[in-house]
Amino acid sequence: MKKNIAEILDVLENFGHETSTFATTSDENSAKNEARRAAKAGYELIIAAGGDGTINEVVNGIAPLRKRPKLAIIPAGTTNDFARALKIPRNNPVAAAKIIGKNQTLNMDIGRAQKDHYFINIAAGGSLTELTYSVPSQLKTAFGYLAYLAKGAELLPRVKAVPIKITHDEGVFEGEISMFFAALTNSVGGFEQIAPDAQLDDGLFTLILVKTANLFEMIRLIGLVLNGGKHIDDKKIEYIKTSKIKIHPLSKDKMMINLDGEYGGDAPIVLTNLKNHIEMFANLDEISDDNYIGDEADLVLEAVASKFAKEAEKTKEAEETEETQD
Secondary structure: OHHHHHHHHHHHHHOOOOOOOOOOOOOOOHHHHHHHHHHHOOOOEEEEEEOHHHHHHHHHHHOOOOOOOEEEEEEOOOOOHHHHHHOOOOOOHHHHHHHHHHOOEEEEEEEEEOOOEEEOOEEEEEHHHHHHHHOOHHHHHHHOHHHHHHHHHHHHHHOOOEEEEEEEOOEEEEEEEOEEEEEOOOOEOOEOOOOOOOOOOOOOEEEEEEOOOOHHHHHHHHHHHHOOOHHHHOOOEEEEEEOEEEEEEOOOOOOEEEEOOEEEEEOOEEEEEEEEEEEEEOOOOOOOHHHOOOOHHHHHHHHHHHHHHHHHHHHHHHHHHHHHHO
């Protein structure tokens, strides 16, 4: 980021913002602590420059507060799933900063795991999620998403199914799964088709349960994902919309929970969707209308306008019928 800082600050100043900067450190919770300090100091906007891990830290810093600043992001990490979902330019920090000038925001859902741990993109558990813990940080920095793909291919033959009980809004699933995903966006690990109809502001997780550990079936399911998200109708997949998830393993084996690519504790665990919790800058012109609801006031106006248009059409048809009869 260092080579872009001056130009980014100039861009923000031209938008009318008075800014200050903070360089995060390798200290634990560096971004989290600074985000909380800035929020309590009265800053109206926090811009997180980094990958999904940095954004996660910033969100964890401000999510518990009653008064939360707006949030914008400048992608500077590896996979950048969250930036992908918001359609923020991922290879050009200055272009990403210019998105703020469009003044387009969404009241974004975030997830809460237990009382004090928040996530912005995904919670996951099961054999394949181990790959995010076992990819060396140097490899992630150098090769980004390719490093995850390589490690995932290596681990695929070792995937096993585990018995689990999962309670959600629609009922209870009890059986064996090789992994689960609770997604807040449509981009998971660089794939935008794993949860193709995930909405950013509807208050619901997209819960995906993979009910097989068979190598060939797993490869087939990956193929369906790549072929337009056709996996969601497969009998080996449970695809559920829910605002709350309770995960309870039914074996003695430890199930580690992955929150936004990092270790987030062990199951049993409860995941809660906090609807419209943080106002975030997004490139709404590029986001599909299917992936967000929009401002509720606008929706009401649209509904009224639509109803008015339909009634006007009926009146017009009635008048034309009367004229014909006359």
